Amino acid sequence: AQTVTQSQPEMSVQEAETVTLSCTYDTSESDYYLFWYKQPPSRQMILVIRQEAYKQQNATENRFSVNFQKAAKSFSLKISDSQLGDAAMYFCANSGYALNFGKGTSLLVTP
Amino acid sequence: DSGVTQTPKHLITATGQRVTLRCSPRSGDLSVYWYQQSLDQGLQFLIQYYNGEERAKGNILERFSAQQFPDLHSELNLSSLELGDSALYFCASSVGGGGRAQFFGPGTRLTVL
Numbered sequence: 001a002q003t004v005t006q007s008q009p010e011m012s013v014q015e016a017e018t019v020t021l022s023c024t025y026d027t028s029e030s031d032y033y034l035f036w037y038k039q040p041p042s043r044q045m046i047l048v049i050r051q052e053a054y055k056q057q058n059a060t061e062n063r064f065s066v067n068f069q070k071a072a073k074s075f076s077l078k079i080s081d082s083q084l085g086d087a088a089m090y091f092c093a094n095s096g097y098a099l100n101f102g103k104g105t106s107l108l109v110t111p
Numbered sequence: 112d113s114g115v116t117q118t119p120k121h122l123i124t125a126t127g128q129r130v131t132l133r134c135s136p137r138s139g140d141l142s143v144y145w146y147q148q149s150l151d152q153g154l155q156f157l158i159q160y161y162n163g164e165e166r167a168k169g170n171i172l173e174r175f176s177a178q179q180f181p182d183l184h185s186e187l188n189l190s191s192l193e194l195g196d197s198a199l200y201f202c203a204s205s206v207g208g209g210g211r212a213q214f215f216g217p218g219t220r221l222t223v224l
Binding site: 031032033037042043044046047050052076091092095096097098099100101103104 | 113144146153154155156159166167169199201204208209210212213214215217218
């Protein structure tokens, strides 16, 4: 079975600071992919970043980067220079054929 | 804007009724996925279609069914609705399956009274 665990229900960060959201997963697949999605109050699901498990290099998208530790089955998201618009629910997911989501971390950004 | 469209945005109906949710994938995407988001169950995968054929099933109830048409749009049919079916239903699309990035539509908010 594939499981995704996000142990931080809520996080808070000040504008311009850096925050890291944690995610651990379990999978029986040898080839899999990992994702972070953002869900702002509009409820739209927005892809933030994608990591291919066979790649050792950590994925980066502008202010968003991941720390992928395959042996530890850990996939954390780092947001640098946080902005008010980053406030949202963040979901970690792994994928064989479909996305298997964690329960999410609510990120609050304070001025 | 992800390029995935879903209609309607909101749907309010009564228990026992049947509804149809519609999704149009991004241009060029062959895979369509349906997900349900509820407070108690979180985000759950329901079903995937690839180029008109069912590819994978998740936690989809027998009262629910889906199909993908030749023009690649998809419909999710929910019947004998119960209060617990109230949720946000998302459609997502991707170029292929197996780990490709999925792009989500805005969702359909279903309320069963």
